[in-house]
Amino acid sequence: MIHLVQSIWLWAIAGIAVPLFIHLWNVKKGKTRKVGSIAFLTESAKSHTKSLRISEWLLLLLRCLLLIVLALLLTNPFIETPETDSQQKGWILIDKQEVKQAYRLFAPTIDSLLQQGYVFHYFNPGFTEAKIADTVQADNDSAKEKIRYWTRLQNLDQRVPTTLPVYLFTSNRLEHFNGTRPSVALNLHWKTYTPADTSFSNSSFKKDTAITTICIYTDKPGMGDHYIKAALEAIRDQAKRKIVVTVAQNTQNIPKGADWVFWLSDNTIPNIPVKKAWFVYGRGKAIEALSPVLTGDGINVSAEEGLRGYKMIQETAMGTPVWTNGNGETILNKENTIPAIYHFYSRFDPQWNDMVWSAKFPQLLYDLLFNSAGQVAPVTGIIDEKQLLPMKNETASAIKKELLHKTGFLKPLWILAFILFLAERLLVYREKKEVVYG
Numbered sequence: 001m002i003h004l005v006q007s008i009w010l011w012a013i014a015g016i017a018v019p020l021f022i023h024l025w026n027v028k029k030g031k032t033r034k035v036g037s038i039a040f041l042t043e044s045a046k047s048h049t050k051s052l053r054i055s056e057w058l059l060l061l062l063r064c065l066l067l068i069v070l071a072l073l074l075t076n077p078f079i080e081t082p083e084t085d086s087q088q089k090g091w092i093l094i095d096k097q098e099v100k101q102a103y104r105l106f107a108p109t110i111d112s113l114l115q116q117g118y119v120f121h122y123f124n125p126g127f128t129e130a131k132i133a134d135t136v137q138a139d140n141d142s143a144k145e146k147i148r149y150w151t152r153l154q155n156l157d158q159r160v161p162t163t164l165p166v167y168l169f170t171s172n173r174l175e176h177f178n179g180t181r182p183s184v185a186l187n188l189h190w191k192t193y194t195p196a197d198t199s200f201s202n203s204s205f206k207k208d209t210a211i212t213t214i215c216i217y218t219d220k221p222g223m224g225d226h227y228i229k230a231a232l233e234a235i236r237d238q239a240k241r242k243i244v245v246t247v248a249q250n251t252q253n254i255p256k257g258a259d260w261v262f263w264l265s266d267n268t269i270p271n272i273p274v275k276k277a278w279f280v281y282g283r284g285k286a287i288e289a290l291s292p293v294l295t296g297d298g299i300n301v302s303a304e305e306g307l308r309g310y311k312m313i314q315e316t317a318m319g320t321p322v323w324t325n326g327n328g329e330t331i332l333n334k335e336n337t338i339p340a341i342y343h344f345y346s347r348f349d350p351q352w353n354d355m356v357w358s359a360k361f362p363q364l365l366y367d368l369l370f371n372s373a374g375q376v377a378p379v380t381g382i383i384d385e386k387q388l389l390p391m392k393n394e395t396a397s398a399i400k401k402e403l404l405h406k407t408g409f410l411k412p413l414w415i416l417a418f419i420l421f422l423a424e425r426l427l428v429y430r431e432k433k434e435v436v437y438g
Contacts, residue, residue, distance in 0.1 A: 002079050009074035012067070019063040023056060056431075062424040069417045078408045089117035090165035090187075092132070093156070095147065096122045098195075099135045102169040105193050113167060123152060123168065127159060149176045157184040171195045174234075175359030181350075194237075211242045212369065214260045219249060223264040223281075224348025227356040234362045241370070260369060264348070274339045279368075282345040284315035291325040293353060309353040313345040322368070342368070 004010070092113055094102045103110060110132065114120065120132040124147075149170060160166060165187045170176070172192040214232060218225040225247055236243040248254045251270050254261060262279045263269050269278055289312040309325050322342065323332035335341040346352050355361055 002077055004075040004077050007075055009071055012071035012074060015067045015071070016064040019060055019067070023060045059424065059427050059431075062420055062427065066417060066420040066424060069413055069420060073410065073413050073417065076408070076410065077413075088119050088164070090119075090167065091127075091160065092118050092120045093123040093127070093166060093168045094120075094132075095170060096124050096135070098169075098171060099132065101195060102193065103132065106169055106191060109167075109191070110169070118165075118167070123170065125152075125155070127156065147176060150182050153184055153186070153188075154182045157182075157186055160186065162187055165189065167191065169193075173359070174230075174357065174361065177357055211244060212260070213244045213255060213258045214246070214262070214369075215254050215258045216245065216247045216262045216264065217249075217251070217254055218247070218264040219267065220265075222349070224356065225262075225264055227348045227361075228262055228264075228365070231362040231365050235366050235369075238362075239366060269341075277340040277342060279342045279344060281347065282313040282315050282343045284313040284345075286311050287314045289325065289327070289329065291327050291329075293331065293355060294324045294326065309346060309355075311346070311352045315345060319343070323364075 090113070092110060114132070119129060121127045121129050156166070162185045167189045169191045172194055216225045216228055229245055229247060232243055232245050235241055236245075246253075246255060246258075251272065254270075254272055257273055257275060259274070259276045260279065261269075261272070261274050261277075264281055266281065266283055269280055289309055291309050293309050309331065312325070312329065312331060319333040319335040319341075321330045321333050324330055329345075331346055332342060332344050335343070346355075348356050350356060355364075
């Protein structure tokens with residue numbers, strides 16, 4: 001079956017009416033002939049000088065075909081055919097830059113899949129098939145490319161059927177998961193690992209051995225507690241901070257004397273002793289506010305990460321601004337009380353901002369919690385397993401049954417268009433030479 005990427009350009013085929021109109025109303029120059037008397041021209045002068053008849057059928061056909069081919073070129077047609085290779089039991093996908101590390105960690109699983117008939121492909125554009133043994137032995141010193149895993153999965157969804165098992169091996173770095181979690185129809189088995197990070201261990205950053213107790217309170221789902229928990233665990237594991245994280249769903253479970261409490265609720269904070277600070281969701285009317293996010297050091301986080309804010313709480317911010325947006329509006333402010341109170345006029349939610357998907361999110365929390373006085377801890381976000389898998393598209397799952405191969409028609413259409421144009425020009429040139437004026 002033929003598919004069209006831009007089917008709206010089929011309307012361009014209506015352009016064949018132009019050469020048809022020209023040919024119907026074309027008036028050829030007459031030939032001058034000498035006659036003995038004009039009396040013989042009396043009757044013919046009464047006849048019509050215009051004729052609604054097509055006299056150059058071949059030229060008209062060439063011009064109409066040329067317009068049709070150009071319209072088809074704009075639609076970018078392609079055909080999908082089922083793959084004939086029935087020996088494939090499934091696909092193994094690994095990013096080309098991470099094959100060595102992934103194979104070292106998952107060698108038994110990958111070898112077992114290969115023995116069962118699975119085929120190895122790179123998790124890169126085009127999903128090129130390769131021999132994993134050759135890739136593991138080869139040296140790959142190329143620069144690391146920052147890829148978007150979810151975008152790649154959307155492309156993969158167009159290539160393989162629901163019935164084909166796909167085993168994907170990637171790192172769990174948050175920087176690879178920017179954007180909106182997609183909905184795909186894949187039989188996906190996703191294995192992740194935490195890549196070795198020597199940047200912190202090789203730095204001269206002074207490590208703090210004190211224990212920090214942090215409680216995340218939420219009284220209903222969807223308030224962003226799992227995003228904060230994943231970021232805090234990344235700080236604990238990579239910055240070697242001794243952090244104890246608890247999640248409470250009622251006030252009685254909030255540890256007394258906690259260093260920090262993230263109050264992810266629309267209710268008023270209770271009278272519970274906290275050592276350092278409260279982090280409180282601002283209350284008020286939510287408004288649209290599309291703007292870049294700025295941190296306290298004046299760095300435009302969105303410039304590098306594509307981080308933007310979409311909504312915020314419309315409320316008069318009291319205290320010292322910590323985070324703002326490009327419009328100068330306060331996103332996070334601090335009341336210099338004891339303990340301090342931070343008011344966050346947004347939400348840790350992808351519908352409110354891109355902060356939770358940013359690789360800088362753990363670093364922003366680190367600076368907030370520990371006030372590192374200009375020292376930067378190399379903290380990289382790690383995605384939580386609950387956030388990892390894309391949503392299942394059940395509707396597409398019932399349709400997409402076969403492994404499809406995509407074949408485009410742009411090249412043959414360009415060749416055909418050139419041939420038609422050349423033939424049309426030659427025919428016009430020949431007819432001009434044949435016109436004889438007496």
